[in-house]
Amino acid sequence: MVSINYKSYGELIRQGNLVAFPTETVYGLGASAWNPAAINEIFRVKGRPSDNPLIVHISKVDMIYEFTNYIPPRAKLLMQKFWPGPLTIIFKKKNTVLDSVTAGLDTVALRMPDHPVALELINHTGPLVAPSANISGKPSPTKSEHVVKDYNGKIPVIDGGDCKIGLESTVINATTTPAVILRPGFISAGEIEQKCGFLPVVKKTSDKDNFTPQSPGTKYSHYAPDAPVYWLDQTKKPTSNSLILLHSAIQLKDGGMTILKFDGDYSRFARELYDWFRKADIEKKDAVYIEPFTKTQLMNNSILEAVKNRIEKAISN
Ligand code: TXA
Ligand code: MG
Numbered sequence: 001m002v003s004i005n006y007k008s009y010g011e012l013i014r015q016g017n018l019v020a021f022p023t024e025t026v027y028g029l030g031a032s033a034w035n036p037a038a039i040n041e042i043f044r045v046k047g048r049p050s051d052n053p054l055i056v057h058i059s060k061v062d063m064i065y066e067f068t069n070y071i072p073p074r075a076k077l078l079m080q081k082f083w084p085g086p087l088t089i090i091f092k093k094k095n096t097v098l099d100s101v102t103a104g105l106d107t108v109a110l111r112m113p114d115h116p117v118a119l120e121l122i123n124h125t126g127p128l129v130a131p132s133a134n135i136s137g138k139p140s141p142t143k144s145e146h147v148v149k150d151y152n153g154k155i156p157v158i159d160g161g162d163c164k165i166g167l168e169s170t171v172i173n174a175t176t177t178p179a180v181i182l183r184p185g186f187i188s189a190g191e192i193e194q195k196c197g198f199l200p201v202v203k204k205t206s207d208k209d210n211f212t213p214q215s216p217g218t219k220y221s222h223y224a225p226d227a228p229v230y231w232l233d234q235t236k237k238p239t240s241n242s243l244i245l246l247h248s249a250i251q252l253k254d255g256g257m258t259i260l261k262f263d264g265d266y267s268r269f270a271r272e273l274y275d276w277f278r279k280a281d282i283e284k285k286d287a288v289y290i291e292p293f294t295k296t297q298l299m300n301n302s303i304l305e306a307v308k309n310r311i312e313k314a315i316s317n
Contacts, residue, residue, distance in 0.1 A: 004117060004158055010124035012156065018042060020133040020147045021121050022160025023113040025086045025169050025185070026140035026274070027147050028057065028130030029155070030121070033067075039100045039129060045151065047136045053103040054129040055088050055169070056110050059122035066127060067097050067108045074174040074198060081195040084114040086165055086186045090173040101129055111169055117160040132168060133157075139223050139274035139314075142166045146278060166271035167306050172200055184309045186270075188302035202305065224314040225277040225288060231315070232289040239287070243280045245269075246291045258285075266301045273307065277314065288314075 009019050016038045019030050029046065031038035033056045043050055056067060061079065064071065068091035071079070075089050093108035102108050113119065122128055132140035133147045133155075141147045144159040170185030172192070179200035181189055193199040227243075230236060238244060240256030247262040247269055260276065262269045280288050290311055298304045 002159075004120075006120055006124045009121060009156070009158060013038075013125040013128070016041075018045065018155055019121075020141075020144075020151075020155055020157040021118055021128075021130070022144070022158065022163060023057075023115045023118045023130075024164045025113070025167060026142055026163050026165075027133040027144065027157070028113075028118070028128070029133035029147075030057070030125075030128040030130045032125060033101060033127040033129045034098070036098055036100055039098060042129065042131060043100070045155070046131060046134070048131065049136070050100070051103045053105055053109060054101050054131055055171075056101065056108060057118065057122060057128045057130050058110060058112050059119040061112070063122075063127050064091070064110055067094055067110060068092055069094055072175055074179060074196065077196045078172065078174055078192070079112075082187055082192075083112040084119065085112070086114065086169040087111065088169045088171040088183075090171070090175060090182075092175065107173075107175070109171065115160060117158055121158065137224065139225065139277040140168055142271065142274050146275075149278075162271070164271070166274060167303075167310060170306070174200070184306040186303060186306065188305060190302055223274065223277070223310045225280045225285075227280050227285045227287050229277075229288045229290065229311065229314040231292045231311075233292070236289060238289050241284075241286045243276065243283075243285045243288045244290075245273075245276060245288065247293075247297075258283075266297075266303050266307070270303050270307050273310065 012019055013032055016035050020027050021030050031042050070092055078089055088109050088111040090107045090109050093102055097108050134140050135150045142163040144157045147157045165186045170187040171183040173180045181200045181202045189200045189202055238257055242257050244257055244259045293304050293308055
């Protein structure tokens with residue numbers, strides 16, 4: 001990989017510019033967590049509703065004390081077991097944390113990403129707020145070219161290759177009993193129970209209708225291609241210009257339809273889902289059809305909870 005000039009990206013951030021960078025989940029659109037003008041710019045360029053708070057990304061555990069005075073014992077366990085990694089943890093915020101970061105909530109979301117480029121960048125800049133680097137409502141970017149396309153090349157992107165996971169981090173509030181997973185992700189409730197000894201409840205997708213959602217971002221439609229997305233069932237008659245995602249063998253063309261088979265490789269399914277949504281747009285597909293997951297598949301593959309959640313949001317768009 002070409003060497004990255006962290007000093008000059010750090011300088012850009014210090015001057016109040018936005019820089020997109022890779023993480024293990026999706027690309028993030030970074031700004032200093034202490035620069036109100038740069039944070040406003042994030043909301044502006046994404047077209048993001050101002051009541052949707054941002055995640056602060058840190059590279060060293062000590063940075064957490066800039067944002068909170070108190071680490072509950074269960075949050076400490078989560079940090080020990082899962083950081084750096086795809087887990088965002090909610091803390092009571094310090095008064096000094098900018099309102100634009102937390103959208104006026106009294107909590108702040110923190111995560112230490114498991115990506116060498118993200119960590120090195122943050123070492124140079126200090127904590128960065130970073131929403132997924134897509135235009136609001138579009139699928140999150142899992143490749144640098146997705147970000148280049150969304151912002152017409154106007155925002156600098158540090159290319160770190162394709163994201164390993166491809167879905168956004170698990171968001172958990174461990175300040176309540178039981179702890180609540182506000183957004184499912186690669187780290188499942190079961191894995192948390194296994195490693196930390198407590199079982200969080202997973203907030204139902206239908207809770208998005210709640211007027212005071214605990215994770216405001218989850219109430220917005222998200223992750224969707226322009227084409228409608230459907231679960232594939234016998235009642236559906238896809239046109240020849242449809243994209244069909246099945247979780248069974250190799251890619252093949254059939255009757256004009258683009259059919260993709262993932263052969264039970266659910267990590268790959270998760271990693272490529274957003275890229276296929278984006279390809280459906282580029283190829284101007286009429287619709288995207290996805291084979292539904294069975295109870296057994298869901299039970300045996302913890303990533304599918306998150307995959308299903310993102311597909312349901314794309315469907316309800
Ligand atoms: O994997 C990820 O989390 C990526 C990468 C770049 O780190 N970031 C990401 O950010 O997905 P974003 O802004 O697209 O999603 C942040 C989610 C939203 O659902 C937001 O409502 C929630 O985190 N969130 C942020 N602060 C919160 C808080 N204080 N309380 C509850 N939810 C919060
Ligand atoms: Mg997002």
